[in-house]
Amino acid sequence: MPRTISRNLHLVAFFLLLASLLTIGLSALEKQPASTYHDRRVALAARLHGGVAILFAAEEPLLDFMPYRQDADFYYLTGWNEPGAALMVVGAEQNATPAHAYREILFLPTRNLRMEKYTGIKLDAATPGAAKTSGVDEVMPMTSLPGVLNALITADRPLSANLWTHPDSTQSSALLNWTSTTLGEAANFTPHDLTLLTTQLRLFKDPEELALLGKAADASIDAQRLMLRSVKPGVTERAIAGKMIARMMENGCERPSYAPIVGSGINSTELHYAENSATMAAGDVVVVDAACEYSMYASDITRTVPVSGHFTDRQREVYNVVLGAQRAAAAAFVAGKSTLNDPYRRDPNSLDTVAWQYIHDHGKGLHGEPLSDYWIHGLGHMVGIDVHDPSGYPAVLRPGMVFTIEPGVYIPEEKLGVRIEDVFIVGQDGKLIDMIASLPHTAEDVEAAMKATK
Ligand code: GLY
Ligand code: MN
Ligand code: MN
Secondary structure, X not given: OOHHXXXXXXXXXXXXXXXXXXXXXXXXXXXXXXXXXXXXXXXXXXXXXXXXXXXXXXXXXXXXXXXXXXXXXXXXXXXXXXXXXXXXXXXXXXXXXXXXXOEEEEXXXXXXXXXXXXXXXOOOOOOOOHXXXXXXXXXXEHHHHHHHHHXXXXXXXXXXXXXXXXXXXXXXXXXXXXXXXXXXXXXOOOOEEOHHHHHHHHOOOOHHHHHHHHHHHHHHHHHHHHHHHHOOOOOEHHHHHHHHHHHHHHOOOOEEOOOOEEEEHHHHHOOXXXXXXXXXXXXXXXXXXXXXXXXXXXXXXXXEEEOOOOOOHHHHHHHHHHHHHHHXXXXXXXXXXXXXXXXXXXXXXXXXXXXXHHHHHHOEXXXXXXXXXXXXXXXXXXXXXXXXXXXXXXXXXXXXXXXXXXXXXXXXXXXXXXXXXXXXXXXXXXXEEEOOOOOOOOHHHHXXXXXXOO
């Protein structure tokens, strides 16, 4: 074989290997089509009024063995799961002098071949086909970012007052400080809060996002069912958390969407107890708030379970009030009218008000006080790439939104906490869909599921 052909074949083989390694790396998560992420960037650009948005990916952890999770906005806009990148979206502006067109640029850090021995092969701007692989129109090295921003503002000075970044990003602050210094124009460089715009977009889930949320919900339901079969006196809270995490991962989830809460006895009254260090005792209830994320989309489920397999009369009474509140809130739901989270619980359209009123009217503490005195948190929150997905509150609930309904009552003097939490979708027809419908809800169904062998 002539040497040039042989060398070319070696090159082809090398790029095929590289491409397959990159594909393996990139396909670990189920992605949406590249056009979806592109459409989101275009939708963001439409809200910029000719401005420039700059956001940074999560950094590779300082200690390479620490957990890594992509920045949620960055993932939403790119589907890009590698660390250390930046994204610039430039809104079209006909009235600027000169006018500028829509642009989107992914800035990638230079490959660190030594670090790649620890954390795997990455893609950089010099990698052949980087723009096609990333799905972003332009890909440049990270070192070009200050120069590109500088050139944009030099060509259109008023742009410095129309920059959008994450307000708490140290990288954005450093970049804007540098740019304002080099342009000698510090005054106008106070950026706008980019999350005001990304939140508006992320509130409404598209069908593919709903499918990913569905996979997270189903994997979490399965782990909760395993929990129902595994809770027994003498078993530790931590053993339950461990079994659930193993099952979540067997079901294709990359991690729990928050530290699992397995709180028995007095621990059931601590809202975000995650120490999971006690051994469960007969006669107590255990609050199990545990769910996972599938390809970056979260679920969030709580069930409350009698350790011995049978609720006492008092536990059942309180359980039924909490379940009644969840059902009352769901029954009162009207798309476009109902709201989530009203801290004062006065607005009749607030599902919080409905649930709170139900608990207030249907149960008492040991001293005759209304049971609602023992509910101290909001009714729910949006769910998406973040388990607490961003939203302003109170939020009017509209088609495409996904949120939890999770009333709870926590009575320390009775060592009795009860929370029941499901994730709901507002369907396009305005109807509420319970993503966790197949998991037992009633006290009796919980008891029956605890006896199941499979
Ligand atoms: N698992 C956290 C929450 O329910 O909000
Ligand atoms: Mn929740
Ligand atoms: Mn929860």
